Every structure is written in structure tokens, then in C-alpha cells.
Amino acid sequence: MSYQRILVAIDLTEECHAVVARAQAIAGEGAIVRLIHVIEPMAMAFGGDVPMDLSLLQQQQFEQARARLDRFVDQYPSLTTERCHLTYGQPRQEVHRMAAEQDCELIVVGSHGRHGLALLLGSTANDILHGAPCDVLAVRLKPDN
Numbered sequence: 001m002s003y004q005r006i007l008v009a010i011d012l013t014e015e016c017h018a019v020v021a022r023a024q025a026i027a028g029e030g031a032i033v034r035l036i037h038v039i040e041p042m043a044m045a046f047g048g049d050v051p052m053d054l055s056l057l058q059q060q061q062f063e064q065a066r067a068r069l070d071r072f073v074d075q076y077p078s079l080t081t082e083r084c085h086l087t088y089g090q091p092r093q094e095v096h097r098m099a100a101e102q103d104c105e106l107i108v109v110g111s112h113g114r115h116g117l118a119l120l121l122g123s124t125a126n127d128i129l130h131g132a133p134c135d136v137l138a139v140r141l142k143p144d145n
């Protein structure tokens, strides 16, 4: 049985094209492939406690991410805008939420296969794997040094 509803998590880096390519390669005939990019709110990046109004910066962050996502998606004629999701939050939570909401059977994510100190800092792929509502495929990317 091949996968019919696939969600690809992308961080909008060039290496994510390999992740999308793998998802498309294993997608069954007529399968729906969706992309999701999660914007991490600035307050979260700064530890949740910032004594200033970040709303304007966040709006700019969102617009920049939208433009980057549009440019990324332009390279895939089979992917329509309504199948490319941009959300705010924590990648693990948002990817799981979207996968459940869209009844996806597979989440595809890139993995750097980190080791040493980088491993201690954690990886998004590992984070997404835990508690996922469906299968997860981690596509091996070039290891970090």
C-alpha cells in the first residue's frame, strides 16, 4: 500500500528539496503531498520573556517566510498554494496538528544525523518523531560537522 496523504516539514533551506523529492518519489498515484513550514515566534526564540512589543517584527517575519515559501513552492508545479501551509508555533506541535487535521498517513522530515554536542541540542526530526499521529520518514541530510 502506498501513501496517499503526505505532509512534508520544511525549514525553507536548500537542502529541503531533497526531502520534498523523497516524498514525491514515494507518493502513490494521485497522492496529496502537502508542505508545512512553521515560524517559531520570536518570544519563543528569546525564551518567552521579552520586554518589548514584537508584533511588527513578527508580521515582517511572517511576510518574509510567506515570500520564501512561495519561491520554494514555485519550483514544484504539482504543489498548489492551498497545500502549502505556513503556521506559527513550535514545529513538533504544529506538524502533528496539521498531520492530524489533514488525516495524513506519513510525515516526511529531514535529518542531519547529528552526534556529539549537536545531538544534545536536539533535532527537529527527533522531536517530530515522538508522539506523531502517523508514520514518520526521516530523510538523511548531509551530517553537521
Ligand code: AMP
Pocket (backbone or CB within 6 Å): 009, 010, 011, 016, 019, 036, 037, 038, 039, 040, 091, 108, 109, 110, 111, 112, 122, 123, 124, 125
Ligand atoms: P533541524 O533538526 O532543525 O536541522 O531540522 C531538520 C528537519 O526538520 C528539516 O529538514 C525539516 O524537515 C524540519 N524542520 C526544521 N525546522 C522546521 C520548521 N520551522 N518548520 C517545518 N519543518 C522544520
